[in-house]
Amino acid sequence: MNTRILATLPLAAVLAFPAFAQTSSAQDQTSQAQTSQTQATTTQSTDTATGKQPLQAPAREGFWGRVNPFARKTYVKRQTDPIRDRVNELDDLTAANGKAIKDTDSRAQAGIKLASDKADAADQHAVDAGNKATMAQTTAQQATTRIQTVETVVSNIDQYKASNQTEIRFKPGQTMLSKNAKDALDEMANTVKGQRGYIIEVEGFSSGKGQIAIQNSQKMAESVVRYMVLNHEIPVYRIYLVGMGNAPVEGADAKHISGGRVEISLLKNDLEQLSSNSSAPVTTADQQQQPK
Numbered sequence: 001m002n003t004r005i006l007a008t009l010p011l012a013a014v015l016a017f018p019a020f021a022q023t024s025s026a027q028d029q030t031s032q033a034q035t036s037q038t039q040a041t042t043t044q045s046t047d048t049a050t051g052k053q054p055l056q057a058p059a060r061e062g063f064w065g066r067v068n069p070f071a072r073k074t075y076v077k078r079q080t081d082p083i084r085d086r087v088n089e090l091d092d093l094t095a096a097n098g099k100a101i102k103d104t105d106s107r108a109q110a111g112i113k114l115a116s117d118k119a120d121a122a123d124q125h126a127v128d129a130g131n132k133a134t135m136a137q138t139t140a141q142q143a144t145t146r147i148q149t150v151e152t153v154v155s156n157i158d159q160y161k162a163s164n165q166t167e168i169r170f171k172p173g174q175t176m177l178s179k180n181a182k183d184a185l186d187e188m189a190n191t192v193k194g195q196r197g198y199i200i201e202v203e204g205f206s207s208g209k210g211q212i213a214i215q216n217s218q219k220m221a222e223s224v225v226r227y228m229v230l231n232h233e234i235p236v237y238r239i240y241l242v243g244m245g246n247a248p249v250e251g252a253d254a255k256h257i258s259g260g261r262v263e264i265s266l267l268k269n270d271l272e273q274l275s276s277n278s279s280a281p282v283t284t285a286d287q288q289q290q291p292k
Contacts, residue, residue: 185231
């Protein structure tokens with residue numbers, strides 16, 4: 001019996017020694033960790049991602065060194081909990097940083113798009129302003145051209161130019177118009193329909209002497225005027241009639257003529273040109289500037 005007890009005591013001592021060593025090692029590591037943390041807090045700044053001091057390795061590794069073959073779960077948990085907590089904090093910090101980066105990128109993209117839209121709007125306003133300036137310049141040029149035309153017409157309002165001339169002959173003692181005479185008058189009247197700025201000059205010439213020649217020439221000229229007014233509705237105020245009698249024609253030889261003749265001259269000024277410019281189709285610039 002004593003022999004068994006003596007044999008059991010060394011075995012119990014061997015089995016109890018690792019537990020005692022582990023406890024003492026844990027206490028030593030805990031005290032050393034607290035001492036190191038206190039020193040680090042007083043000597044180092046918390047310039048880390050989590051704002052905490054970095055984990056400090058124990059100065060001593062305990063009785064068994066770095067590897068304890070008899071480590072228990074509580075010992076392992078006590079050693080790994082700070083690491084796991086620090087890893088979780090880093091994960092949370094990484095997620096928060098990623099979210100902040102995404103938010104910043106979204107705001108930056110929104111700002112860039114807003115700036116781009118404003119730049120496009122400014123470009124469009126500039127294009128519209130340029131188009132309006134071009135239209136204004138075109139309108140000003142057209143107005144200047146019209147003013148110049150009006151000034152030219154007004155300065156030449158009493159200047160008539162010969163446009164067409166027709167001569168009608170009469171037999172002695174005849175004052176009625178022949179068919180050929182009517183055709184000639186029809187052709188001339190058709191050229192002035194719907195026009196402005198013209199007058200018709202009718203001069204009658206007759207053979208004979210004195211008042212008789214003047215009266216005959218007057219009658220022949222009146223027959224021409226009567227036909228143009230009644231058949232072609234030419235205003236009377238546009239026709240100027242004069243009986244010249246047997247007066248010689250300017251530039252022709254003064255000789256005795258038999259029968260009679262009537263000279264019809266169509267004279268025009270620049271009013272017709274002004275009328276055509278005023279009735280010109282409205283341009284695009286004029287249409288856009290007219291009030292709706």
